[in-house]
Amino acid sequence: MSTQDNTTDDTTDFGFERVKKEEKAGRVREVFDSVASQYDLMNDLMSGGLHRLWKRFTIELSSVRPGQTVLDIAGGTGDLAAKFSNLVGKDGNVILSDINAAMLSVGRDRLIDKGALNNISVVQADAQFLPFEDNSIDCITIAFGLRNVTDKAKALASMNRVLKPGGRLLVLEFSKPVSPLLSKIYDAYSFSALPAMGKIIANDADSYRYLAESIRKHPDQETLLEMVEDAGFVDCRYHNMTGGIVAVHRGIKG
Amino acid sequence: MEHDPAVIAGVCLVAEKAIMRAVDLSVGTRNQLQRLHPLTVGVNCSSPSVDMYLTIDAEGAVSVASYREEAATVSLAGSWKDFVGVAAADDPASALINGNIQISGDTAPLLRLQTVLADLDIDWEAPLTEALGSVAGHQLANVIRAFTRTSKSTHQRLKRQLSEFILEEGRLSPPQAEQNAFFSAVDDLVLRVDRADSRLKRIKKRLAGLSG
Numbered sequence A: 001m002s003t004q005d006n007t008t009d010d011t012t013d014f015g016f017e018r019v020k021k022e023e024k025a026g027r028v029r030e031v032f033d034s035v036a037s038q039y040d041l042m043n044d045l046m047s048g049g050l051h052r053l054w055k056r057f058t059i060e061l062s063s064v065r066p067g068q069t070v071l072d073i074a075g076g077t078g079d080l081a082a083k084f085s086n087l088v089g090k091d092g093n094v095i096l097s098d099i100n101a102a103m104l105s106v107g108r109d110r111l112i113d114k115g116a117l118n119n120i121s122v123v124q125a126d127a128q129f130l131p132f133e134d135n136s137i138d139c140i141t142i143a144f145g146l147r148n149v150t151d152k153a154k155a156l157a158s159m160n161r162v163l164k165p166g167g168r169l170l171v172l173e174f175s176k177p178v179s180p181l182l183s184k185i186y187d188a189y190s191f192s193a194l195p196a197m198g199k200i201i202a203n204d205a206d207s208y209r210y211l212a213e214s215i216r217k218h219p220d221q222e223t224l225l226e227m228v229e230d231a232g233f234v235d236c237r238y239h240n241m242t243g244g245i246v247a248v249h250r251g252i253k254g
Numbered sequence B: 001m002e003h004d005p006a007v008i009a010g011v012c013l014v015a016e017k018a019i020m021r022a023v024d025l026s027v028g029t030r031n032q033l034q035r036l037h038p039l040t041v042g043v044n045c046s047s048p049s050v051d052m053y054l055t056i057d058a059e060g061a062v063s064v065a066s067y068r069e070e071a072a073t074v075s076l077a078g079s080w081k082d083f084v085g086v087a088a089a090d091d092p093a094s095a096l097i098n099g100n101i102q103i104s105g106d107t108a109p110l111l112r113l114q115t116v117l118a119d120l121d122i123d124w125e126a127p128l129t130e131a132l133g134s135v136a137g138h139q140l141a142n143v144i145r146a147f148t149r150t151s152k153s154t155h156q157r158l159k160r161q162l163s164e165f166i167l168e169e170g171r172l173s174p175p176q177a178e179q180n181a182f183f184s185a186v187d188d189l190v191l192r193v194d195r196a197d198s199r200l201k202r203i204k205k206r207l208a209g210l211s212g
Ligand SMILES: C[S@@+](CC[C@H](N)C(=O)[O-])C[C@H]1O[C@@H](n2cnc3c(N)ncnc32)[C@H](O)[C@@H]1O
Pocket: A025, A028, A029, A032, A043, A073, A074, A075, A076, A077, A078, A079, A097, A098, A099, A100, A103, A125, A126, A127, A128, A142, A143, A144, A145, A148, A149, A150
């Protein structure tokens, strides 16, 4: 599966459907509006808690230090932002951003509960049009968000623009399992078990079917690596996790 | 051999939680650790190749990570067997200095850290069940326990053989050697009773928390 970002005509992927480019953002918003309140619980159940380990390794790769500015794009309910808040400390700055107001509001409540809002600001933004100054951010993370973005190349270019030279981008995303057997098991899981769980817990099988389909449509490791390089990043590499079900890509702004 | 970063991240998470739980239960340890800040100990294990970094922050909290770009204060390099040998030794500090493990960097804070950690009673089960759920966590804790127990008894058997050898070949006076063995057995027993006692107290506290 070497899925290019199929956005050459005026349509784009929405899971396995084709929709008009201008419709995708709205359709994605509906999905996340509907899953926001149950999102964290579903994350744990769907991945058997593994998403915590994937995120933990991503944070290690960030090498974030006290005093730095970190932007978490498509940050949803803010679990990465909370971790970064500890790492950058009181002299640092974390921006939790997402296109979806419902996800951000769950995130904000969560961060208030944790008492972690002192160095975190919350900004509603589309990854393709980041409303931040050029060369202003030390590290950008986007976890399980890029596959939802209509024009991924545009989003990666926008991230490159706001990063400081030497700044670091980390993209954590579902990818392509390295073994064919794991791939089959995983497909069976994501296309039948996932929507079924979504139905029982969040009463919303369609949204979870979209999630499964969007995972399949997402570029594989090598394709995404090329896209990150094409956006102007250097020293690009990726690490497979859990047999390639998930990969984290890293790029440095040259 | 390449390892799955998610697995190593899991090992780090469990180790960090287990250590921090023990730290929080032991009076004064936080302050002792705080005094060691800034300290990063790198453990670079070959065959299987795994890197781990133990860092102490300004609040005396210990974190364990598998990836780090900044240089460690002190680094230990060796095979998995070398590290297990040190962990199972009666006197890990001297086993570390005299064994096969290569040490680079500043060793003074490492030895201080070792004495702080050696006093902790680390319980692996709770963080394991937290990370993996009760069934898998309990099983894995049993495996770790069995493993540490076996390696300890192997070690004790070795020691006995060695002392028998010294007794017979070294012509040491038998009563003295026997006395020493007896005293160290008593010391060991006292330590075990202390540990059992503190574990009992902890369980009582947990029970009180559950019922209250
Ligand atoms: C699967 S969630 C991931 C949330 C969080 N990062 C995590 O790992 O748990 C995907 C998020 O991407 C957001 N999103 C979708 N399209 C976006 C876009 N164009 N720009 C920014 N965020 C977007 C959604 O609102 C949603 O919160």
